[in-house]
Every structure is written in structure tokens, then in C-alpha cells.
Amino acid sequence: MPMAEREPSPRKGSRTAARVRASALKLFARHGYAAVSMRQIASDVGVQPSALYNHFPTKQDILKDLMLSHMRDLLDAWPPFADEAGQSADPLDVFVRFHIRYHLQRREEVFISYMELRNLEPESFAEVEAERRRYESILKAILEDGQKSGAYRIADTGVAARAIIAMLTGIPNWYRENGPLSADKIEEIYLEMVRGSVAATPLTASIESD
Amino acid sequence: MPMAEREPSPRKGSRTAARVRASALKLFARHGYAAVSMRQIASDVGVQPSALYNHFPTKQDILKDLMLSHMRDLLDAWPPFADEAGQSADPLDVFVRFHIRYHLQRREEVFISYMELRNLEPESFAEVEAERRRYESILKAILEDGQKSGAYRIADTGVAARAIIAMLTGIPNWYRENGPLSADKIEEIYLEMVRGSVAATPLTASIESD
Amino acid sequence: MPMAEREPSPRKGSRTAARVRASALKLFARHGYAAVSMRQIASDVGVQPSALYNHFPTKQDILKDLMLSHMRDLLDAWPPFADEAGQSADPLDVFVRFHIRYHLQRREEVFISYMELRNLEPESFAEVEAERRRYESILKAILEDGQKSGAYRIADTGVAARAIIAMLTGIPNWYRENGPLSADKIEEIYLEMVRGSVAATPLTASIESD
Amino acid sequence: MPMAEREPSPRKGSRTAARVRASALKLFARHGYAAVSMRQIASDVGVQPSALYNHFPTKQDILKDLMLSHMRDLLDAWPPFADEAGQSADPLDVFVRFHIRYHLQRREEVFISYMELRNLEPESFAEVEAERRRYESILKAILEDGQKSGAYRIADTGVAARAIIAMLTGIPNWYRENGPLSADKIEEIYLEMVRGSVAATPLTASIESD
DNA sequence: AATGAATGAGTGTTCATTCAT
DNA sequence: TATGAATGAACACTCATTCAT
Known part of the structure; x- marks a missing residue:
């Protein structure tokens, strides 16, 4: 598995999914899943709420x-x-x-x-x-x-x-x-x-x- | 339908606060506080949402x-x-x-x-x-x-x-x-x-x- | 059917459902159902969007x-x-x-x-x-x-x-x-x-x- | 996978505009213009939404x-x-x-x-x-x-x-x-x-x- | 010609709460 | 004590569109 496994390219923002995970982890742990809104996650990631849906359905x-x-x-x-x-x-x-x-x-x-x-x-x-x-x-x-x-x-x-x-x-x-x-x-x-x-x-x- | 409709307890409605407590207990335990709405509690109690506010602020x-x-x-x-x-x-x-x-x-x-x-x-x-x-x-x-x-x-x-x-x-x-x-x-x-x-x-x- | 059929009382706003119907009729006819938002209807009725849901689920x-x-x-x-x-x-x-x-x-x-x-x-x-x-x-x-x-x-x-x-x-x-x-x-x-x-x-x- | 993947038409993708027209025709007829999204059309064409804008502004x-x-x-x-x-x-x-x-x-x-x-x-x-x-x-x-x-x-x-x-x-x-x-x-x-x-x-x- | 990621506005709907009755 | 109607903010999610690649 030499090169094939690399991400398509280290594009700008290509790490958004990881940042969403990190923010959601922090916020869910702190306030509970039901009490955290997509807006809060997006804001913590530094992105618009709609952008989250490019990474998680x-x-x-x-x-x-x-x-x-x-x-x-x-x-x-x-x-x-x-x-x-x-x-x-x-x-x-x-x-x-x-x-x-x-x-x-x-x-x-x-x-x-x-x-x-x-x-x-x-x-x-x-x-x-x-x-x-x-x-x-x-x-x-x-x-x-x-x-x-x-x-x-x-x-x-x-x-x-x-x-x-x-x-x-x-x-x-x-x-x-x-x-x-x-x-x-x-x-x-x-x-x-x-x-x-x-x-x-x-x-x-x-x-x-x- | 004269007497049959009376609640078992002495004065109908007088135990509403207790029923609110019981419903909320059950629902909070099952779904979590944040995921339970006042409407759900009211519906479980058999009362309109606004009535809850007579018992809990x-x-x-x-x-x-x-x-x-x-x-x-x-x-x-x-x-x-x-x-x-x-x-x-x-x-x-x-x-x-x-x-x-x-x-x-x-x-x-x-x-x-x-x-x-x-x-x-x-x-x-x-x-x-x-x-x-x-x-x-x-x-x-x-x-x-x-x-x-x-x-x-x-x-x-x-x-x-x-x-x-x-x-x-x-x-x-x-x-x-x-x-x-x-x-x-x-x-x-x-x-x-x-x-x-x-x-x-x-x-x-x-x-x-x- | 003497008195029983009367509306509970001619309360303020008790005609909201009728006004919703009228507004929706006009707007749906003009722009099409899919192109009309609940907000537009509410605004035409002169009420907040959430109030519509008291009358139509x-x-x-x-x-x-x-x-x-x-x-x-x-x-x-x-x-x-x-x-x-x-x-x-x-x-x-x-x-x-x-x-x-x-x-x-x-x-x-x-x-x-x-x-x-x-x-x-x-x-x-x-x-x-x-x-x-x-x-x-x-x-x-x-x-x-x-x-x-x-x-x-x-x-x-x-x-x-x-x-x-x-x-x-x-x-x-x-x-x-x-x-x-x-x-x-x-x-x-x-x-x-x-x-x-x-x-x-x-x-x-x-x-x-x- | 040498040739099998080629589209039947001479140049792959060259007919995308026509396929967009065909998909939009079908979907608009079925659900109405306002109720059909660009995403639905794109998905029906087999392309990403942004690709539609290469063919229709x-x-x-x-x-x-x-x-x-x-x-x-x-x-x-x-x-x-x-x-x-x-x-x-x-x-x-x-x-x-x-x-x-x-x-x-x-x-x-x-x-x-x-x-x-x-x-x-x-x-x-x-x-x-x-x-x-x-x-x-x-x-x-x-x-x-x-x-x-x-x-x-x-x-x-x-x-x-x-x-x-x-x-x-x-x-x-x-x-x-x-x-x-x-x-x-x-x-x-x-x-x-x-x-x-x-x-x-x-x-x-x-x-x-x- | 196509993509993936993003935007900003907007969707239908629900929320806790208030208040006149 | 309870109701029905209302509010204003918020909800998860979708929209058409843009743009660097």
C-alpha cells in the first residue's frame, strides 16, 4: 500500500471532517448530545452550519x-x-x-x-x-x-x-x-x-x- | 357518565404536580432531560403544556x-x-x-x-x-x-x-x-x-x- | 342544536385558522404550494410562523x-x-x-x-x-x-x-x-x-x- | 479496465447538457419546478451539483x-x-x-x-x-x-x-x-x-x- | 468539464414560555 | 387550575450558487 492510500490531495480545508469530530467530541462531552446544536459545532469549527453536511449527513x-x-x-x-x-x-x-x-x-x-x-x-x-x-x-x-x-x-x-x-x-x-x-x-x-x-x-x- | 369519570384521588387535578413529577421522571430517565419537551411531559400527564406552569415555574x-x-x-x-x-x-x-x-x-x-x-x-x-x-x-x-x-x-x-x-x-x-x-x-x-x-x-x- | 354548537367563545384571534386558509389559498394560487413558505403565510396572516401550528399540524x-x-x-x-x-x-x-x-x-x-x-x-x-x-x-x-x-x-x-x-x-x-x-x-x-x-x-x- | 468503461457516446460527458435537459424535464414534470432541487437533477444525471453550472447558468x-x-x-x-x-x-x-x-x-x-x-x-x-x-x-x-x-x-x-x-x-x-x-x-x-x-x-x- | 468544499439565506417545524380567559 | 393562542428564538437540515483545483 505505497501511494494509493494517500488522501486525494492535501487540499485547503481537507481536514474539516477531523475538526468537526474534535469539536463535536468536546461539546457533546461537555453539554450532552441533545443539548449541542449543529450551529454550535459549526461555530466551534469555524465554518457555516451547512458546511458540516459536506462531511456528515x-x-x-x-x-x-x-x-x-x-x-x-x-x-x-x-x-x-x-x-x-x-x-x-x-x-x-x-x-x-x-x-x-x-x-x-x-x-x-x-x-x-x-x-x-x-x-x-x-x-x-x-x-x-x-x-x-x-x-x-x-x-x-x-x-x-x-x-x-x-x-x-x-x-x-x-x-x-x-x-x-x-x-x-x-x-x-x-x-x-x-x-x-x-x-x-x-x-x-x-x-x-x-x-x-x-x-x-x-x-x-x-x-x-x- | 356521572361518577365513573371521577379520578381515584379525592379532588381531581389536585395531584397534578405529582403526576408531572412522575411523568418527567420517566421521560427524563428514558430520553434525557434535553431530549424531553414540556409538551411531551404535558401529554404524558394528560394536560396542556401551559398547565405545567401552574406547578413548576x-x-x-x-x-x-x-x-x-x-x-x-x-x-x-x-x-x-x-x-x-x-x-x-x-x-x-x-x-x-x-x-x-x-x-x-x-x-x-x-x-x-x-x-x-x-x-x-x-x-x-x-x-x-x-x-x-x-x-x-x-x-x-x-x-x-x-x-x-x-x-x-x-x-x-x-x-x-x-x-x-x-x-x-x-x-x-x-x-x-x-x-x-x-x-x-x-x-x-x-x-x-x-x-x-x-x-x-x-x-x-x-x-x-x- | 341550540347552544352546544357554538364555538367555545368568540375569543380574540379565534378566526386565525380561517385567515390562514385565506392567505394560503391566495398564495398557493399565485405562486404554487412548493414556492410558498410557512413564513410567507404567517406574515400574510399577521402572525408568527409558529402560530400557524396551533391551527394546522x-x-x-x-x-x-x-x-x-x-x-x-x-x-x-x-x-x-x-x-x-x-x-x-x-x-x-x-x-x-x-x-x-x-x-x-x-x-x-x-x-x-x-x-x-x-x-x-x-x-x-x-x-x-x-x-x-x-x-x-x-x-x-x-x-x-x-x-x-x-x-x-x-x-x-x-x-x-x-x-x-x-x-x-x-x-x-x-x-x-x-x-x-x-x-x-x-x-x-x-x-x-x-x-x-x-x-x-x-x-x-x-x-x-x- | 481498459475500454469497457467508455461511455457509448463518442466523447464522454460531451452530452451532459442534453442529459441535464432530459433529467430536468422528467423531474419538473413529475414534481414541479419549485419542488425539484439542483441536487436532484445532478444526481439523476450522475454528476455533482456544481457540474450543472458548466451547462446552465x-x-x-x-x-x-x-x-x-x-x-x-x-x-x-x-x-x-x-x-x-x-x-x-x-x-x-x-x-x-x-x-x-x-x-x-x-x-x-x-x-x-x-x-x-x-x-x-x-x-x-x-x-x-x-x-x-x-x-x-x-x-x-x-x-x-x-x-x-x-x-x-x-x-x-x-x-x-x-x-x-x-x-x-x-x-x-x-x-x-x-x-x-x-x-x-x-x-x-x-x-x-x-x-x-x-x-x-x-x-x-x-x-x-x- | 467536473469536483469537493464552502457559503448565506432559507426550509418546515419545535422549543420553553406567557397570558387572557 | 386549566386552556388555547400566541411569541421569538432556535432547531436540523436544504437551497442555489460559487470557486479553487
Whole structure:
């Protein structure tokens, strides 16, 4: 694929679609899909509203594009290279660190993906949901492996996977880059909690053994 | 058609405000605040749009009313009576069971309270946030007590409280009343996970002791 | 039907729907349905565009209303009282005079009814077409009677009915109230032509007998 | 993909103007000038909207081109060769047959020419109207000749010419190629009616002589 | 001769809200 | 307490047209 893949030509304004995506991402994350008008997006891009329709047939298509490409990027980024994932080779650790890092880097995409699902038309919704389940199943498989090896003790791996993802995904809601906790520290805290939540010998064991 | 047409409630129309609240709750939860019009609410209530303004000065006030009263109801419901909370007297158990039960019973209120925060005007937002922090601080206090007593081992009780609440609050997103898991079973699963996540001797303890 | 049928009250603006109809009639006739905007209608009525929607759910409904009520009024007006129809008791004469008079009085309705058929949605189109056929069948029945009695000589009464109506309906296209020909004179001219076109012994008879 | 991609016509695209005319004709006839967009025409031609402006300076010019060339083609086609006109040498017969045949062959042009007059700018309107009057005057002259010779009895030849043309021009509105009546049969029926409508001794003569 | 991107005005329609009744 | 009619701003989207390439 040598030259064929190049854009037709780096024409003036040929990056408008990308700028529309960026503006819509920012505005949808901030105010919600339904509360953002095409006029606002156009104005943020620095273009007339009608120009948006040269790049996206409807407002809904912008949302769909953002959500689908987020899920695909997320899945494409997995698995992370070993050196990215840090010193630990434990799969659950790798997943937790990966998820936190990725979600703190793409806060707006994440936020939209969780908030605007109901504003997707049924067909796009189904596509996004399928990707989401693919992602969940990565964690689920890790939990199942750990359960088989006896490292984890989990009543329902599907529920546990969702619980863990919910816990991790809540981070960007309150995390502030210049807050008291570094991203690394947060990673450590959550890693510990996640490990504990699926550990083979939790506190309850000792209680129950009383 | 003499009496049959009377409303079940004593004075017809006297409960309109309540019906507005109920309709708005349902519609906001389903479609989002910004995507629901006063006309839709009115139509659901069975009244003309202008009639809504006899009960709420603006659309925004309906949202504020729903969110504030939800937070206040939630805080009023705590602490649950002992017999409601079940056999366990452990405060963390009580909180987890209470949270799951309450949130599964009031799914729409919960959903709105997490989704529509950004659609609140700053002043109302601050009020709701204050209530939310009060609620978080209940759990935070429990975690701190456990940490002092040595029962829990927690790096940051504030982070842990938020992590646990995020994990629990995700349940209504996927829980189906006629699904394979009963509410009781879910309670048990999450209880175990939460206990593990804060347990004094998790899996990592043994690892670290290597 | 003593009091119940009265309008709720002769409120201010309660005649807006009628004024919308009148404005739309005038504007559609002048510029065509597709070329007239709701804003133009509203401005002609002296109201904001959004106010139109209190009276007609869509622009299409205004057109439908105009066309259907025109056809119904036309059919309701038939048959004319004897004294209206003039001295002649011949049914064809009565029809021709009636048609010309009615169509010269309601030029705008007539014009719209012929020009804007294709802008009707299929369902409304079918309704209007049904009324049109009912009207054509009045003339067709007259022609059939005349044919049976031997007064007329007609190859196909359906075709003849349509031909006559087309001929008559073209009048308002060029008729000017202050032109050289009075409505009465036009009536006489067309009456003669129509009679001739269906006469039992036309010119061709003598030609053919050569 | 060497040669297969070439258009059938000698130079690809060289006939675009003609294809624009054909598409616009079809679409204007079907939906009306005002309801057809340049985008629709372009899409029907298989070209981008901006390409249309290489061939016609404005949308209005397409309409003007279609209407003027129709009227000119119609006038150019008159008089028909004798053998085309059929066995009859009577000028009125020749005209009626010619008109019906021509109008059944060019239904779309005819339809547009009658429907879209009001969408022409005044200047083009005047041009088309002049052509129309030239055409009417052909029939008017025939009627005047017949009147002078005593063959016809006509109160107003201008009115009669318009009446006859209106009657004939209505045919394409209901004629269906695969309907029960052949074009030839329709010709005969209308011919008879037209003859009768201007005949020197119509039915009324005998009635009045009673 | 054709394209892709843009414009600025305009489309039908909906919005939250007001107000006399 | 409810209504019907109105407002003025806004909505997503389309329009005919332009222009650099």
C-alpha cells in the first residue's frame, strides 16, 4: 500500500471532517448530545452550519462516528505492549492499568460512550453494544482463567467483569489532573482494590472460618 | 357518565404536580432531560403544556426538584432499620445491601441523578453535589472506622468510597428483574467483592510477603 | 342544536385558522404550494410562523384542507336551485352554467385543485380524486341520459365528460373580470360549443352523408 | 479496465447538457419546478451539483430552455406532412389530429409548459407566452376561415380556439398508453366533438327552430 | 468539464414560555 | 387550575450558487 492510500490531495480545508469530530467530541462531552446544536459545532469549527453536511449527513452520524471509532480504537489498543503495561505480567494487572490509563487519556470519548448510548439510533446502538461486550469479554476471560487456576474466587465472572469496569470507569468523573493524586497513584489504589475484590482468600474467609 | 369519570384521588387535578413529577421522571430517565419537551411531559400527564406552569415555574425546576428530592429521600432512608438490613450488623455490609436495594428500587431517579447533573444550573448543581458528598461521606466514615480498627486496609478512603459506589451504582445499568440473577444473589456477589476490595489481607499480602 | 354548537367563545384571534386558509389559498394560487413558505403565510396572516401550528399540524395539511373543502363545497353546491341555473331546464345547460359560474367565482380554489394535486400525499390525493370523480360522474350521467334519449351522439361518455370539463375549466386561465367578454356572454359561447360537441346531428353527419 | 468503461457516446460527458435537459424535464414534470432541487437533477444525471453550472447558468435557465424549446419544436412541427396528418385534408381535422398526437408524444414537455409558466421570470414568461399565442393563432385562423366559408358558426374565434385547445390539452392528464382507448380512437372521439362544437348547424339550431 | 468544499439565506417545524380567559 | 393562542428564538437540515483545483 505505497501511494494509493494517500488522501486525494492535501487540499485547503481537507481536514474539516477531523475538526468537526474534535469539536463535536468536546461539546457533546461537555453539554450532552441533545443539548449541542449543529450551529454550535459549526461555530466551534469555524465554518457555516451547512458546511458540516459536506462531511456528515446528519448530527446523529457524528455521534455514531465518535462512539464507534472510540470503541474500535479502544479494542485496537488492546493488548498493550509489555513495557507500556508496566512491570507486572499479571493479566488482571495489565488490564486494570491499561483501562485506567486509556480512560484517563480519552476522557471525553469515554464520557460520551457511556452517556449518549440512548441517543443512538437502534442500529448504531447495537453496533456499539457489540463492541462494548467484546471489551468486557476480555476482562471476563482473564477472570475465568484466574478462577480456573485457583488464583481468584468469583461467584459470577460476567457480573464481576461489569463491576470492575464500572468501578474503573468512574475514575474520570472525579479525577483532576492537577489534583492531589497522580495517575500512577490512582492506578495502584485501584489495582489493589480490584485484586482484593476477586482474591481467593478475602476477609470473609477468615470471618466465615470463625 | 356521572361518577365513573371521577379520578381515584379525592379532588381531581389536585395531584397534578405529582403526576408531572412522575411523568418527567420517566421521560427524563428514558430520553434525557434535553431530549424531553414540556409538551411531551404535558401529554404524558394528560394536560396542556401551559398547565405545567401552574406547578413548576420552569422545566429546569422540574429537574431540580427530581434530583434534590431523590438525594434527600436517599439520605432520609439511611440508616435502614436493622431488620431491613438483614442479618449482618457489619456497617459495610449494611451500606452495600442498602445501596443496592435502594438503587434497584429507584432506578429512574438514580439514572437521572447521575446523567443529568450537567444539565442543572450551577446553583442547583451545587445543592445536589452537596447531598451526594454527604452520602459518600457515610461510606467514607465506615471505611475509616474499619481502617482504624484494622479490619480494612485502604490507601485512600475517599477514593475507595467513590470506587465502591461507582461499582454498585453500575448495577441498574444491566440488571433485569426477570434475568438469571435475583436481587438477593446480586447483593451477595457484590458484598463479597466489596469486602475483598478493602480487606486487610488480600491476595497481594501474600505476594508482598514473598 | 341550540347552544352546544357554538364555538367555545368568540375569543380574540379565534378566526386565525380561517385567515390562514385565506392567505394560503391566495398564495398557493399565485405562486404554487412548493414556492410558498410557512413564513410567507404567517406574515400574510399577521402572525408568527409558529402560530400557524396551533391551527394546522403541517403545511401539507393546509393544502389538503383547501383542496378537500373545495371539492366538497363544489359538490354541496350541486344541484343549483332552478332560478340560479337560469331559464333553461336542460340538464346539460344547467351543468355548464353552474360549472362556469362556480369556477369563475372560486378561481383560486379551482386553480389550486388542478395544479397542486401532485403535491398532495398519496392518501389525501386519493380522497380528492374520489371527489373529483364524483363530480365528473354528474356530467357523465347527464350525457348518458341524453345519449339514451337520442338527444346526444357520444362515442364515449367518460371521455366526453372529461373533455367538456377540461374545456370549461380552462376559462379562468384567461378570463379577466374587466375584459371584453362578460361572464354571461362566456356562458352563452361555451354552452353553444358544448351542445354542439355532443349534438346528435353534427356537421360531420352532413359531410358523411355526402 | 481498459475500454469497457467508455461511455457509448463518442466523447464522454460531451452530452451532459442534453442529459441535464432530459433529467430536468422528467423531474419538473413529475414534481414541479419549485419542488425539484439542483441536487436532484445532478444526481439523476450522475454528476455533482456544481457540474450543472458548466451547462446552465441557473436553475431558472433550465426551465426557460425547456419551455422555450418545447414551444419552438411544436411550432416547427407545424404543419405536419399530409401523409402524417391522415386521410383528411380538412384543416381543423389536421390541427386536432396533429395537436393530439404531438401532445401525447411529448407529455412531459406539455405538462411543464402549462404548469410552470408562473415560475418563469417575467421576461422568459413573455417569450413563452408569445409562442403560445402564435400557436393559438394557427387554430384561430382555421376557425376564422371556416366561419367565413360558412362551414362553422362561432361566436368568438379567440374563445373557441382556447376552448378547443383546453379540451385537447386535457387528454394527457388521464390518457394511459395501455388503457382501454387507443390514441387513434381518442383522436376520432375528440375530432367529432370539436367538429360539433363549431358546427354550423348544431343541435340547438333544430331545438330553437322548434 | 467536473469536483469537493464552502457559503448565506432559507426550509418546515419545535422549543420553553406567557397570558387572557 | 386549566386552556388555547400566541411569541421569538432556535432547531436540523436544504437551497442555489460559487470557486479553487
